[in-house]
Amino acid sequence: MPALVLLGAQWGDEGKGKATDLLGGSVDYVVRYQGGNNAGHTVVVGDQKYALHLLPSGILSPGCTPVIGNGVVVDPSVLLSELSGLNERGVDTSKLLISGNAHIITPYNVTVDKVTERFLGKRKIGTTGRGIGPTYADKINRVGIRVQDLYDESILTQKVEAALDVKNQMLTKLYNRRAIAVGQVVEELLDYADKLAPYVADTVLVLNQALEQDKVVLFEGGQGTLLDIDHGTYPFVTSSNPTAGGACTGAGVGPTKISRVIGILKAYTTRVGAGPFPTELFDEDGEALRRIGGERGVTTGRDRRCGWFDAVIARYATRVNGLTDFFLTKLDVLTGWEQIPVCVAYEIDGRRVEELPYSQTDFHHAKPVYEMLPGWNEDISKAKSFSDLPKNAQAYVKALEEMSGAPISAIGVGPGRTETIEINSFL
Numbered sequence: 001m002p003a004l005v006l007l008g009a010q011w012g013d014e015g016k017g018k019a020t021d022l023l024g025g026s027v028d029y030v031v032r033y034q035g036g037n038n039a040g041h042t043v044v045v046g047d048q049k050y051a052l053h054l055l056p057s058g059i060l061s062p063g064c065t066p067v068i069g070n071g072v073v074v075d076p077s078v079l080l081s082e083l084s085g086l087n088e089r090g091v092d093t094s095k096l097l098i099s100g101n102a103h104i105i106t107p108y109n110v111t112v113d114k115v116t117e118r119f120l121g122k123r124k125i126g127t128t129g130r131g132i133g134p135t136y137a138d139k140i141n142r143v144g145i146r147v148q149d150l151y152d153e154s155i156l157t158q159k160v161e162a163a164l165d166v167k168n169q170m171l172t173k174l175y176n177r178r179a180i181a182v183g184q185v186v187e188e189l190l191d192y193a194d195k196l197a198p199y200v201a202d203t204v205l206v207l208n209q210a211l212e213q214d215k216v217v218l219f220e221g222g223q224g225t226l227l228d229i230d231h232g233t234y235p236f237v238t239s240s241n242p243t244a245g246g247a248c249t250g251a252g253v254g255p256t257k258i259s260r261v262i263g264i265l266k267a268y269t270t271r272v273g274a275g276p277f278p279t280e281l282f283d284e285d286g287e288a289l290r291r292i293g294g295e296r297g298v299t300t301g302r303d304r305r306c307g308w309f310d311a312v313i314a315r316y317a318t319r320v321n322g323l324t325d326f327f328l329t330k331l332d333v334l335t336g337w338e339q340i341p342v343c344v345a346y347e348i349d350g351r352r353v354e355e356l357p358y359s360q361t362d363f364h365h366a367k368p369v370y371e372m373l374p375g376w377n378e379d380i381s382k383a384k385s386f387s388d389l390p391k392n393a394q395a396y397v398k399a400l401e402e403m404s405g406a407p408i409s410a411i412g413v414g415p416g417r418t419e420t421i422e423i424n425s426f427l
């Protein structure tokens with residue numbers, strides 16, 4: 001069973017870093033297939049805490065080859081500083097492979113992201129401001145710059161010219177900003193060419209050959225299902241496909257090769273940025289989840305919006321991703337509540353609705369219908385097996401599993417690498 005996809009089942013920040021790292025030791029390749037440095041994983045190894053934005057978490061496992069697939073957008077300056085930060089801490093990053101077809105986040109894409117958000121005013125998406133959307137827009141408009149373009153100065157210059165042609169009109173005439181000089185951008189990008197050269201590869205070939213040799217390949221999604229450009233809460237989404245299908249297009253691997261799709265599911269819900277969030281809390285419970293769960297963005301430092309578990313969303317994630325398993329994270333954060341509300345359905349304009357409505361208008365009107373589950377007070381961080389959990393915590397997990405439509409195969413009970421209960425092995 002060599003190819004696994006691991007992805008966020010909610011709005012991102014479900015604790016994927018911990019899950020990928022847990023598997024890292026037995027995995028040969030960890031592949032990012034979409035997104036860019038808008039993602040943020042915190043991985044705890046021993047007493048060391050690592051915050052990764054662009055690099056796959058497999059970078060911390062010595063036997064593992066980390067891969068940045070063609071579907072990712074790469075900011076070279078962020079990548080190089082993330083690599084040197086790890087090198088300074090003694091992490092060997094020499095095995096990293098970057099697809100020559102991955103698109104580059106140029107400085108003007110970052111500028112456009114920021115000015116567009118400012119221009120949108122109260123209709124803004126609340127992006128991470130990292131240039132993600134504008135870079136994907138350039139890709140789809142066929143004016144994107146790819147990693148391989150760094151190695152042909154003439155082509156690079158023509159492409160930057162083409163990209164800036166319209167953007168400079170927009171920046172100067174619409175946004176009242178200064179035009180960006182082609183030469184300056186080309187010079188900056190060429191400066192990255194030699195530094196990135198050792199990592200650039202035909203990753204599609206490498207990964208397919210690895211799968212033919214029965215190597216274990218883990219595809220790691222950034223963000224989460226509800227932030228997917230097609231299946232998320234559009235337009236309050238990111239500009240790529242974190243859902244399972246994105247692994248195929250974003251890494252060049254056929255769907256018949258994928259054997260398991262694991263959804264990372266937080267025991268409650270969080271969201272960063274704007275957009276609908278039916279179970280969001282504005283009271284002291286929300287504040288407590290934020291504080292106890294450390295719900296502050298790894299990438300942006302923004303406070304995350306917090307709310308109770310939403311089973312409607314979990315069921316939707318099972319469906320659109322074809323999930324085979326869940327990894328339930330941060331169960332320990334819920335310790336201490338007498339009763340824990342779980343959203344089992346929505347009430348929309350007086351109707352009870354069991355499944356996520358496809359209509360944006362309906363979803364904006366969705367009010368959670370809660371079922372109350374009994375809480376627990378015991379410290380669960382030392383639990384090693386499911387039966388070590390207090391009865392009410394076991395019942396909470398079982399209830400979530402039943403409502404969500406796929407087995408919960410692992411449970412996170414603390415931030416550390418070993419603070420995980422494995423119920424069914426993922427490999």
Ligand code: IMP
Nearest residue numbers: 012038039040126127128237238272273
């Ligand atoms: P963008 O990806 O920077 O374009 O931002 C689009 C939306 O996705 C915003 O609401 C962001 O807050 C959200 N977003 C992007 N990356 C992440 C992530 O890794 N975790 C949670 N939210 C994210």
